[in-house]
Amino acid sequence: MTDTGEAMQKLEVLSRSPLFEMLSTPELEFVADLSRPRRYAVGEIVFEEGELGDSLFVIVDGEVEVLRKNVSGELRVLTSLHAPAFFGEMSLIDKEYRSATVRAKTEAVLLHLTAENLALFRKQYRDGFTFLVINIARVLSGRLRDANQRLTARL
Numbered sequence: 001m002t003d004t005g006e007a008m009q010k011l012e013v014l015s016r017s018p019l020f021e022m023l024s025t026p027e028l029e030f031v032a033d034l035s036r037p038r039r040y041a042v043g044e045i046v047f048e049e050g051e052l053g054d055s056l057f058v059i060v061d062g063e064v065e066v067l068r069k070n071v072s073g074e075l076r077v078l079t080s081l082h083a084p085a086f087f088g089e090m091s092l093i094d095k096e097y098r099s100a101t102v103r104a105k106t107e108a109v110l111l112h113l114t115a116e117n118l119a120l121f122r123k124q125y126r127d128g129f130t131f132l133v134i135n136i137a138r139v140l141s142g143r144l145r146d147a148n149q150r151l152t153a154r155l
Helices: 003-016 025-034 089-094 115-124 126-154
Strands: 036-040 045-047 055-061 063-069 075-082 101-104 108-114
Touching: 003 025, 003 055, 003 108, 025 115, 055 089, 063 108, 089 126, 108 115, 115 126
Parallel strands: none
Antiparallel strands: 036 108, 045 101, 055 108, 063 075, 063 101
């Protein structure tokens, strides 16, 4: 793929992701330029529960599974995610260790954004960064509501 083709694909994926809702075209272009594509084979681990995290990922293509160890130490699938979803944001916010393992369910292409990338974005586009943080909060709130419903269904 040409650099121009890759840039266009990044921009298209980012513009569809809930993480980047309300961002302007120049803001999206800046983030697209900062992001780095990563390719994962089926079954390959993106990151493991307990690792220190300083980045997030946006799914370009394919599907990933979010897993957590149960009390017996066995990995259990919590959910599956596909484009244009994102994951890994919790460690950026709370500076804690990864709360789950993420593994490629199919071959997957992900865009990787580090805390350093987002700091550069914040310096260049304060309003865009504010929207990004609001979007993270919105998605986390939705995930918490879903988790509450699943827990309530078990009671």
